[in-house]
Amino acid sequence: MNWLDQVKWDEQGLVPVIAQERGSKDVLMFAFMNREALAKTAELGEAVYWSRSRGRLWHKGEESGHIQKVHELRIDCDADVVLLTVEQLGHEPGIACHTGRHSCFFSVLRNGQWQAVDPVLKDPERIYK
């Protein structure tokens, strides 16, 4: 059985994907892949997601240069979530978030409020020229 057939795709043919940084083990972002995106990710060794907002494949870093080199693909016990181990390229330290931050998970719940606690490493206007 093909490994792509073993993934439990949702009603929209998507699977949720968590990208975790190699080394730091920081969780960088969360996105979706369809079958083609997952196949391309494995083939290229770079993260290719399915952009729900744009309705097309999204080769992460295609505009920003912030490519994710994939070192490992894992799947969970129910075969319905994928975990990528990635090297976040294009900037040091790596920038995964469109806000110019290292990780998309930069806001912490403190005193009943979500507070942005991680710095912007590069102005988004300079990332997306």
Added chain:
Amino acid sequence: MNWLDQVKWDEQGLVPVIAQERGSKDVLMFAFMNREALAKTAELGEAVYWSRSRGRLWHKGEESGHIQKVHELRIDCDADVVLLTVEQLGHEPGIACHTGRHSCFFSVLRNGQWQAVDPVLKDPERIYK
């Protein structure tokens, strides 16, 4: 504005949640919360998910004893994914997966196949008596 109102709940009133182990930084599992589950998680300091299969709140560890003590709650840039930093209680090393493994992400893609590479730490029949 209440922090719960800032979460972008999906059409079913749910938000995806990633649980990451404090210390090891291993990604342990992925699940969903509704508003009540997220409120209870923050209030109790223990992970309470929404079980889609059972259609009810699921206080993680209620049967297995494998409680997740929550140290931090984060939200992503789009406010539609939650990341928990947890201490996985009830067994040493921690068991988050119903298969008796440390993490639900125990299968790796190798040579075109998903291969279970992490050990079962406790027989599930002994976990769910």
